[in-house]
Each structure stands twice: as C-alpha cells, then as structure tokens.
Amino acid sequence: MKDQIEGAAKQAKGAVKEAAGKVTDNKKLQAEGKMDKAEGKIQGEVGKAKDKARDAVR
Template identity: 70%
Template sequence: MDKDRIEGIGKQVKGAVKDAAGKVTGDAALQAEGKTDKAEGKVQNAVGGAKDKVRDATD
C-alpha cells in the first residue's frame, strides 16, 4: 500500500472530525476546513491507488 493512500485516509478522518465538530459548535469555518481536508484526502488516496496499480503492473 502506497504511503499516499495511508496519508489520504488520515486526512479524510481528520476532515470528518473537523466537519462534525464544526456542525456541533456552529463554526462554519471549521466545518469548511473539514470538508476541504476530506476532499484532499480523497484525492491523495486516489493518487496512491494509481501508484499501486502502476507498481503492480510493472511487477
């Protein structure tokens, strides 16, 4: 598993926590930051998945 996938999953989790905390506290900025982190994590996870596929294809 590529390190980008692991870091991406971590960002998604962190973003989900921030998003939920923003909803609970009514902090729109924190909620938006959480959504941004989740989106970044999804992209990073996809990049890691692509790297894994390339690595598997060359093996």
C-alpha cells in the same frame, strides 16, 4: 500504500473537523473539514493509481 494511508488519515481528520464545526456552528471549521476530506480522498486515489502502475511495471 503510503499515500493511501495518509489520505485515509486526512479524511478522518476532516470528518472530525467538520463534525466539530457543526456542533459549534463554526462554518469555517466545517469548510476546512470538507476540504481535508476531499484532499484525503484525492490522495488516496493517487496512491491507488501509483500502486497499480507499480504493479503493472513488475
């Protein structure tokens, strides 16, 4: 659950960065935002997998 929450937060942070980059025409900030969103999505998926594995063991 922790990874899912942190992943969602990272995705939100990335979306804000990406939007700010678009508004200011800052390509570096846009790229950082996209990377943060991707990392957040991966972290969320890892969290889901951990939860499923934990539930399967119980």
